[in-house]
Amino acid sequence: MAKDIATRGPNHVAIIMDGNGRWATQRGRPRLFGHHAGAKRVREIVEACPDLGVKYLTIFAFSTENWKRTQTEVAGLMSLFRRYIQREARALFEEGVRVRFIGDRMKLDDKLVTLMDELELLTAVNSKVHLTIALNYGGRDEVARATKRLAYEVAAGRLDPKDVDDETLPRFLDTYVLPDPDLVIRTSGEARISNFLLWQSAYAEYEFIDTLWPDFKADEFAGLIANYSERDRRFGAIKT
Structure with missing residues (x-):
């Protein structure tokens, strides 16, 4: 069964990790307690990917x-991101995980950006799982930044406007080296995409589940992968 899932399952899964704050509130704890619990859950899901045939994992x-x-919450999250990178860098490298970050780094503090750069460099030789972390990321912002870069290429005479089509813009997106996601999962019971991978997810399958992110375990992840393997994906075509 696991072999079948790996064969027919998604190559790239993207996850909107929602529900950390509510998870903490339900336990009478501050929201940051939930974010710390959610950060620990990431490791389990990353480790589950190879056996499920998931080569690419992108988390929001x-x-x-x-x-x-x-x-207070924003400062706490930034501190959490710094500590997560410092704590997990060696393990990610040793487990064959390649880490990339997408999003606008200009608003992030220098220490965090340095740690992000170092982790990307450290894991650049890995290929077992490609983990992409969306940090200060928004789909509309990404498309706007990509369009600006494309416009500069046109203005510099390196790109003819007549040659711009739906295959041109993706070369300027943050995800230009990644395949589009096959499956997008959102935890916590909310049924919206929240400005996540808007261009890339045009033909992705979606799963909106009630589980709060800190409670999302590898077995539930495997179940969603199995569900995906049963879907009939036609990309606008009709079976003949």
Whole structure:
């Protein structure tokens, strides 16, 4: 069964990790307690990927809209990201995980950006699992930044406007080296995509589940992968 899932399952899974704050509130704890619990859950899901045939995993860690949260929560999250990278870097490298970050780094503090750069460099030789972390990421922001880079290429005479089509813009996206996601999962019971991988997910399958992210375990992940393997994906075509 596991072999069948790995054969017919998704190559690239993207996850909107939602519900950390509610998980903590249900336990009478501050929201940051939930974020710390959620960060620990990431390791289990990453480790489950190879046996499930998932080569690429992209997780939504912090959106461009999350800056609207309280200063205390934002500062706590930034501290958590720094500690996560420092704590997990060696294990990710040894487990064959290649880490990439997508999103606008300009608003992030220098220490965090340095740690991100170092982790990407450290794991650049790995290929067992490609883990992409979306940090200060928004789909609209990504498309706007990509369009700006494309416009500069046109203005510099390196790109003819007549040659711009739906295969041109993706070369300027943060995810230009990644395949599009096959399956997008959102935890916590919310049924919206929250500005995540808008261009890339045009033909992705979606799973909206009630489980809060800190409670999302590898067996439930495997079940969603199995569900995906039963879907009939036609990409707009009709079976003949």
